[in-house]
Amino acid sequence: MIPEIEQKTAAEIRAFQTKKLKKQLAYLQAHSPYYQQIFQQEKIDISDIHSLEDLGKLPITTKEDLLQNNADFFCVSTEKIIDYSSTSGTTGKPVNFGMTENDLERLAYNEAISFACAGIKKTDTVQLMTTMDRRFMAGLAYFLGLRKLGAAVIRTGSGIPALQWESILSHRPKYLISVPSFLLKLIDYAEKNNIDLNTCGVKAAICIGEPLRTQDFKLSALAKRITEKWNIQLFSTYASTEMCSAFTECEYFKGGHQHPELIITEVLDDNNQPVKPGEIGEFTITTLGVEALPLLRYKTGDLVKLHEEPCECGRNTPRVGPVIGRAKQMIKYKGTTLFPPAIHNVLNQFEEILKHLIFLKTNNLGLDEVVVKILSEDMSAEFIENLKEAFQAKIRVIPNIEFITSTEMNKILQTHKNRKPRWVIDER
Ligand SMILES: [Zn+2]
Incomplete structure (x- = not known):
């Protein structure tokens, strides 16, 4: 048809x-x-x-x-x-x-x-x-x-x-x-x-x-x-x-x-x-x-x-x-330009990561800052290394990585409730 x-x-x-x-x-x-x-x-x-x-x-x-x-x-x-x-x-x-x-x-x-x-x-x-x-x-x-x-x-x-x-x-x-x-x-x-x-x-x-x-x-x-x-x-x-x-x-x-x-x-x-x-x-x-x-x-x-x-x-x-990406969500970060979907794609490679959120912030110098908050089954130093390597290989920069608990994750998602899956929170 x-x-x-x-x-x-x-x-x-x-x-x-x-x-x-x-x-x-x-x-x-x-x-x-x-x-x-x-x-x-x-x-x-x-x-x-x-x-x-x-x-x-x-x-x-x-x-x-x-x-x-x-x-x-x-x-x-x-x-x-x-x-x-x-x-x-x-x-x-x-x-x-x-x-x-x-x-x-x-x-x-x-x-x-x-x-x-x-x-x-x-x-x-x-x-x-x-x-x-x-x-x-x-x-x-x-x-x-x-x-x-x-x-x-x-x-x-x-x-x-x-x-x-x-x-x-x-x-x-x-x-x-x-x-x-x-x-x-x-x-x-x-x-x-x-x-x-x-x-x-x-x-x-x-x-x-x-x-x-x-x-x-x-x-x-x-x-x-x-x-x-x-x-x-x-x-x-x-x-x-x-x-x-x-x-x-x-x-x-x-x-x-x-x-x-x-x-x-x-x-x-x-x-x-x-x-x-x-x-x-x-x-x-x-x-x-x-x-x-x-x-x-x-x-x-x-x-x-x-x-x-x-x-x-x-x-x-x-x-x-x-x-x-969304034009508004462009990130100028450590000398490169990137968009949240690229970060999302790296995080999605890892089965250990149960949920993740990408926070876009402005630091006290007025520059873009990226923090990924992760709920993960594995929080070992080795896992963090693998994660960093994947970021370096795929997008050439490594965002700040923070592990959070399931309760903390749910609290954040509750305040940002939406019909669509939420994985980017732009606080700039
Ligand atoms: Zn076609």
């Missing part, structure tokens, strides 16, 4: 998106209090926009704009909203989102074609191991997408390995939707309870929240630890509430596919200029066809690389590589 437009040539896709963009701009002009004001202030004439290259003539939207003017971004009256959700607020106050009937239909379509990209079919059974409530748009999107595909869903929600396994063994789902680190917990439970991982019928997991691949599309340390014990395929997805769209990998695992009927993507530098093809920049999106809270040139804060060569699966749409 590959939508026709995704198999067209790059030029045809651009022409198609230009048409959609013009429609979207007319909609913003007519219905968005926020963009009406911005267009007027910046003397934007939307009839000047004739191609995707003209996007540069339009203003960008930042997270701060959205947070400060949240209500003005709504294009419909509250009677038309049938579902409310919000961003996770990982880096601050959450932003409120609402969806109309058509938005929910668009969300279902988005997720159905994304799941189809990962190979899910009508006849498959899928165990949904994320929350659907807590104003979480993705959980709802998964359910609606599977419903649209016609697949069977088992809504087990997050956590509780015993329940997950009881359900896997009785319904034999082919696919799981999960946070990758939770799959390690399932493996652990299976090993302790004599469950044979490789005959349980699970073929693949669609994963959210944590990086599964390195920039050259090799398995991350976390993905390796999962697949060494459990012979399943792991599909990465990239999505956010603001994008109202998902980027999911196909069977060739070369980044998440863009759906051109739903979203326009740009990769911009610090001056809001497009980077050269294949270079790293900030992922910037324009939603298409969203009624309640559409966004124009929204800078997501995520640093990524776009891969534009056609994919072997038959889709000619660009693919987004694994997120390198």
Whole structure:
């Protein structure tokens, strides 16, 4: 089930998106209090926009704009909203989102074609191991997408390995939707309870929240630890509430596919200029066809690389590589520049580490400081040496390492409670 437009040539896709963009701009002009004001202030004439290259003539939207003017971004009256959700607020106050009937239909379509990209079919059974409530748009999107595909869903929600396994063994789902680190917990439970991982019928997991691949599309340390014990395929997805769209990998695992009927993507530098093809920049999106809270040139804060060569699966749409890091969470440390996912990847190599948190701080000289707090089964001097060597080899710097107890870890996690797994705490 590959939508026709995704198999067209790059030029045809651009022409198609230009048409959609013009429609979207007319909609913003007519219905968005926020963009009406911005267009007027910046003397934007939307009839000047004739191609995707003209996007540069339009203003960008930042997270701060959205947070400060949240209500003005709504294009419909509250009677038309049938579902409310919000961003996770990982880096601050959450932003409120609402969806109309058509938005929910668009969300279902988005997720159905994304799941189809990962190979899910009508006849498959899928165990949904994320929350659907807590104003979480993705959980709802998964359910609606599977419903649209016609697949069977088992809504087990997050956590509780015993329940997950009881359900896997009785319904034999082919696919799981999960946070990758939770799959390690399932493996652990299976090993302790004599469950044979490789005959349980699970073929693949669609994963959210944590990086599964390195920039050259090799398995991350976390993905390796999962697949060494459990012979399943792991599909990465990239999505956010603001994008109202998902980027999911196909069977060739070369980044998440863009759906051109739903979203326009740009990769911009610090001056809001497009980077050269294949270079790293900030992922910037324009939603298409969203009624309640559409966004124009929204800078997501995520640093990524776009891969534009056609994919072997038959889709000619660009693919987004694994997120390198959040632009705001860049660390200048001991002469190098690095991002938390690289540190996360080193820590994930070690089975001894049960949980870890990466703290970003500013020291009294005003410089960045990194402290990793670790709950570990092994706290020996030898283990610390191994850890330091791994940091030196992989990222060329060694952060401060502190062991903490399970009680201390839970206390920290309690104060930083979130829907998504939390492994970075930026205190700068
Ligand atoms: Zn593909």
